[in-house]
Amino acid sequence: MKNFDSYFKSAFTVDNVIFGFDESDLKILLIKRQEDPYIDHWALPGYFVLPDEDLNTAARRVLKQLAGLDNVYLEQVKSFGAVDRHPFGRVITVAYYSLVKIDNFNPQPDNDVAKEVRWFSVSDVSNLNLAFDHEEMVDVCFETLKHQVRVRPIGFELLPPKFTLTELQHLYEAILETDLDKRNFRKKILSMNLLIDLDEMQAGVAHRPAKLYQFDYDKYQEFLEEGFSFEVKESKRKERQAVS
Amino acid sequence: MKNFDSYFKSAFTVDNVIFGFDESDLKILLIKRQEDPYIDHWALPGYFVLPDEDLNTAARRVLKQLAGLDNVYLEQVKSFGAVDRHPFGRVITVAYYSLVKIDNFNPQPDNDVAKEVRWFSVSDVSNLNLAFDHEEMVDVCFETLKHQVRVRPIGFELLPPKFTLTELQHLYEAILETDLDKRNFRKKILSMNLLIDLDEMQAGVAHRPAKLYQFDYDKYQEFLEEGFSFEVKESKRKERQAVS
DNA sequence: GCAAAAGTGTTCTCGGTACACCCATGC
DNA sequence: GCATGGGTGTACCGAGAACACTTTTGC
Structure with missing residues (x-):
């Protein structure tokens, strides 16, 4: 040997x-x-x-x-x-x-x-x-x-348990290094049914307070088990900027 | 130390x-x-x-x-x-x-x-x-x-230099373990412009001979440099099978 | 002529994208 | 009352998916 x-x-x-x-x-x-x-x-x-x-x-x-x-x-x-x-x-x-x-x-x-x-x-x-x-x-x-981050909802791991949709959007923008369209982002995220609306509001901010949400880990598990894909697409705004 | x-x-x-x-x-x-x-x-x-x-x-x-x-x-x-x-x-x-x-x-x-x-x-x-x-x-x-294989055209690495579209489709089906629709597959693959039509035919097969194609590595390089995404989706036929 | 695989177009649906205004709060 | 960010709906477009018949060859 x-x-x-x-x-x-x-x-x-x-x-x-x-x-x-x-x-x-x-x-x-x-x-x-x-x-x-x-x-x-x-x-x-x-x-x-x-x-x-x-x-x-x-x-x-x-x-x-x-x-x-x-x-x-x-x-x-x-x-x-x-x-x-x-x-x-x-x-x-x-x-x-x-x-x-x-x-x-x-x-x-x-x-x-x-x-x-x-x-x-x-x-x-x-x-x-x-x-x-x-x-x-x-x-x-x-x-x-x-x-x-485009394939799994791991973004939530980076946020506090309660967060606003704008915070979530800023997170995605930071990771993807791009701008996202506010209405489209919200529509997409909410349509996935992975967020729990906490019926609570931000407090102490100098503007209209935002709703707080929480990530639904249980629902995510269900989705995983039946095979599911999570994706966030970027806005094309930056292309316009690039041209100008 | x-x-x-x-x-x-x-x-x-x-x-x-x-x-x-x-x-x-x-x-x-x-x-x-x-x-x-x-x-x-x-x-x-x-x-x-x-x-x-x-x-x-x-x-x-x-x-x-x-x-x-x-x-x-x-x-x-x-x-x-x-x-x-x-x-x-x-x-x-x-x-x-x-x-x-x-x-x-x-x-x-x-x-x-x-x-x-x-x-x-x-x-x-x-x-x-x-x-x-x-x-x-x-x-x-x-x-x-x-x-x-859904994200990059690496499938070509597994095929001989000259191949038919059907061979390519069978390869994708083997890797993805699913069935693909012939017409949609061809439309999608050809629309990517990554194949060179060799104007040659299969020979010696007991059916209508198929056209031979070759992968266009140069064009792929161009695509890569300008950031590009390659994807192949599966057919939903298998769901029908699962029900029956 | 028959078996076996090649080749080909259209319709529908759905998700993606663009886009602008009113609302609630703190100061 | 004003500054700041929160929140909302619609129209268009394009890609994906479903689907069936004719063509060419070897035998």
Whole structure:
């Protein structure tokens, strides 16, 4: 029998691209590393997978330890394995993206990996000179999110439990990086019957208060079971802008 | 500085789900293993990633060495990392799917991993008791293919350079596991302007010979650059069948 | 001439898109 | 009373889906 020992000299990590939504801005949670390599660089929350831990478990543990997050939407996206991507040796990483309700939590680093945790606008990430190949990972995950949000109602994972239709629309606009037509958006969303009208109103706003809605997870489960497709199309307004 | 040595004790592999299309059957290429673990089991063509090799390179090398395949469509799908998935130690694997023109090549094992190489119908795979978690990998890759084929014209990768519209339709039906309406399918495909009419006919068939077409890769490139979406919808005939 | 697959057009329906004005609140 | 965003309906258009008969070949 051959000897395979020489293959058992690599490590692997998980890295999380954590999306949040705030006002009308799509954000990503980053940590400032306090250990080598890339000490003092901004980076995705990620760490080595333990020997007795499978990949998803590792991703959830890292979310908890580095960002204090629990119980969030999490999906594997892609693995990155360039030979020289890690200075300590051969390290493959598995990228995940996750969606969190941003106002829900206050990132508190209580570990010796992250010296600081902070939300950044997606559009600012390219100026930060992220550690490793993390910028590429952000790009790939953002593209994946853009695609997924058209196919499943995962947008709700980014909003508080009660939200207005305008907030939902702003979220879609931020993710898809486009403008949506208000009336068409509402018609489409409401026609899916995935929202529960809470018969409550916004309060304390300096304009006509909006109705509050809640996502109907039970109904969504029903739809899933009978196979169903969710999609949001963009308005063509931007084309007119492009011409002018 | 911490010591990370304990993390550098794992290995990783790549595994390929290789799809081919033959007559009206979607097939997968499997090897019969001639080394432990799972000796004599059918398995996906896969092997350890070498220390100085990145993931895509490894996938292509394995395709070449184990299946004699070169220059094929290849895409990363997902990584699998259950703790006990490999008896020799901690091994993560990265699953790829690839698409090949089946009549183009005759699988010849010339290596000491595969004792035999053979095409199996996708529908038969679940009876083979594949090595490792390979059956799950086949399922995931098949689902991915089903989705991708609706969004990009990758179906052509599975057909010979010259093909008839009926062959193309049978391919879509095999992948999507549904029936398609002939007239609607042709209208849709031809309206995309991605096929070149070769002004040639099938020969030697015991019925009216069909026109031969060729995929227009150049035009596809143009479309890609200006952002474009390709989709094929299924017929609703099967619903009628289900009722009867 | 018969079996077997190729080829071809029209109608209907539904979802997508464009588009503009009145309403309720805080200040 | 004014600024701010909330909320609403209609007409048009195009893509998708349903559907049946004639044509060409090998035998």
